[in-house]
Amino acid sequence: TVAQSTAVSTTVAAPESSTTSTVAEEPATWRRLADMGVARGELQAVALDGLIYTAGGLSGSLTGRVVAHDAFEVYDPSADEWSPLAPMPAPRHHAITAGHRAHVFVFGRYPAGRWEATTTAWRYNPASDRWTELADMPVPMAAGVAVAIEDTVYVVPGAGASRTLWAYDAGEDWWQELAPPSEVRDHLSAAVLDGRVYVSGGRSSRGETASVEAYDPATDAWSAAPPMVDRRSGHAMVAVGGRLYAVGGELLSTSTTLRSVEMLDPASGQWVRLGDLDRSVHGTSAVEIGGTIYLVGGAATAGRADATGRMLALTP
Numbered sequence: 001t002v003a004q005s006t007a008v009s010t011t012v013a014a015p016e017s018s019t020t021s022t023v024a025e026e027p028a029t030w031r032r033l034a035d036m037g038v039a040r041g042e043l044q045a046v047a048l049d050g051l052i053y054t055a056g057g058l059s060g061s062l063t064g065r066v067v068a069h070d071a072f073e074v075y076d077p078s079a080d081e082w083s084p085l086a087p088m089p090a091p092r093h094h095a096i097t098a099g100h101r102a103h104v105f106v107f108g109r110y111p112a113g114r115w116e117a118t119t120t121a122w123r124y125n126p127a128s129d130r131w132t133e134l135a136d137m138p139v140p141m142a143a144g145v146a147v148a149i150e151d152t153v154y155v156v157p158g159a160g161a162s163r164t165l166w167a168y169d170a171g172e173d174w175w176q177e178l179a180p181p182s183e184v185r186d187h188l189s190a191a192v193l194d195g196r197v198y199v200s201g202g203r204s205s206r207g208e209t210a211s212v213e214a215y216d217p218a219t220d221a222w223s224a225a226p227p228m229v230d231r232r233s234g235h236a237m238v239a240v241g242g243r244l245y246a247v248g249g250e251l252l253s254t255s256t257t258l259r260s261v262e263m264l265d266p267a268s269g270q271w272v273r274l275g276d277l278d279r280s281v282h283g284t285s286a287v288e289i290g291g292t293i294y295l296v297g298g299a300a301t302a303g304r305a306d307a308t309g310r311m312l313a314l315t316p
Contacts, residue, residue, distance in 0.1 A: 039309030108141030117160025
């Protein structure tokens with residue numbers, strides 16, 4: 001997450017714990033893969049038909065100058081190779097992305113040089129390598145999350161919107177407001193597990209949180225889930241093998257970035273801390289393909305866009 005000030009922050013390797021619960025340490029060996037062609041953070045990766053797509057994002061330096069990108073790339077795990085695709089219609093960062101029915105959807109954003117969420121939405125077709133503009137969204141969105149379940153994309157809009165959940169019908173290009181989550185949060189992460197939408201972490205005017213809650217589309221209702229060990233925002237969360245994994249993030253309130261990794265064990269109903277990453281990261285994203293977690297992009301310093309474009313992989 002990039003702060004709107006130019007104060008220099010310090011990267012801290014040790015995570016700040018949100019609970020005193022005892023957690024077990026388990027090994028987690030990450031593999032280094034090919035870097036993105038354009039180093040970026042504050043983006044969300046999408047897994048679609050065995051490939052990984054990344055749209056837009058930020059890069060910059062400790063001088064405070066940041067660059068928003070229109071870059072759109074695809075990663076092929078079988079070749080460990082990134083390739084450029086048709087750029088997005090405009091540079092954007094903190095956009096909300098989802099893969100659904102052989103298309104990539106990009107909702108909202110912060111435009112280049114501005115910190116104002118927008119209502120723009122676009123759809124990318126891999127078959128034609130073309131972008132199509134969609135109808136404006138009902139509310140501005142940025143730094144939120146989106147996941148697809150069957151015929152619906154569920155979107156928590158993040159910054160620029162109130163405490164809401166929206167369902168998007170990709171076939172009709174139509175939006176419906178659903179039951180709201182219990183907290184207002186942006187820079188959160190989300191994953192689908194057992195047909196439910198789990199959202200974790202993020203921050204609000206009260207600071208970062210470790211809370212997790214789950215939405216059940218069948219009942220249009222939210223329920224509390226076990227909180228993470230660490231408070232975190234700008235992190236990645238992904239579901240693999242019936243478990244949830246949370247990786248990295250930042251505590252902008254204390255200028256701290258995290259390298260901690262934790263897993264929700266359904267058997268115990270408790271988050272278990274795994275081995276740390278080799279370095280801290282925020283503004284990152286994670287997807288699952290074939291039982292492997294791919295951690296994409298991000299930056300090292302809290303409130304900065306010093307992105308490396310790294311790609312890591314973990315097979316639990």
